[in-house]
Amino acid sequence: MSILYFIIGLFASTLGAIAGLGGGVIIKPVLDLFAHFDLPTIGILSAATVLSMATVSLFKCSTNKDIKINKVTSSVIAAGSILGGIAGKAIFNLITISLNIPTITAIIQSAILGMVLILIYIYFKKKHKLISFIIENKIMILGVGFSLGFLSAFLGIGGGPLNIAVLCLLFSMTIKEAGINSIFIIFFSQLSALVLIAFTTGYGNSDLSMLFYMVPGGVLGGIIGSNFVMKLTNMQVEKVFNISILIIICLNLYNIVMGACF
Secondary structure: OHHHHHHHHHHHHHHHHHHOOOOHHHHHHHHHHHOOOOHHHHHHHHHHHHHHHHHHHHHHHOOOOOOOOOHHHHHHHHHHHHHHHHHHHHHHHHHHHHOOOHHHHHHHHHHHHHHHHHHHHHHHHHHHHOOOOOOOOHHHHHHHHHHHHHHHHHHOOOOHHHHHHHHHHHHOOOHHHHHHHHHHHHHHHHHHHHHHHHHOOOOOOOOOOOHHHHHHHHHHHHHHHHHHHHHOOHHHHHHHHHHHHHHHHHHHHHHHHHHHHO
């Protein structure tokens, strides 16, 4: 099982680093599919793996002058996503812990995530026909970050696909620019999520044995994915992104059906 979880971390983080997905949006439905761990534990495993990938990716991309991070915009979005993440995690904890309905919560998460991903896939297919914007108002940018953080924390996905779509639509970034800026945002949101867990529910009740295999997978995936993204064109990165979204949609639909049946 350790090899399996290493591969999950490696595969998700490689795609995450290439397309700015982060990896959590892949890890969450895959771990739901195996059902080896409860939802809070899956959230911790995903956040730690994604954080390791984001750290390596940012370090690697900092040496590439062709890929720029918009530090002002992304920092404000990151700040908003941290606040939104705290609110989203609080709602998540209320449902999973207080109401004790983990199966229903997992179905709701998969359903919402599936719908969001379908909308994102449609957007990128029609993107060339749509108008993009450049938002400069800091309050609006903070609000965008809060919304992204809230939904990402509740869904336990790290926010990658949401970040990419929003950065392309509202800030007129290319897919590669959106990818690295998404990873920049994800780094802070996942770090804050892990700190929040440490000071609230803690890690004592979670089986984190697979963390020792997923985090190395995340590190290696970050290295491989960063090397790929430097060589790929925007069109190639967008193809990887769209294929990844389709795979994740299918995983979520399967999880919804299985959850409803059993």
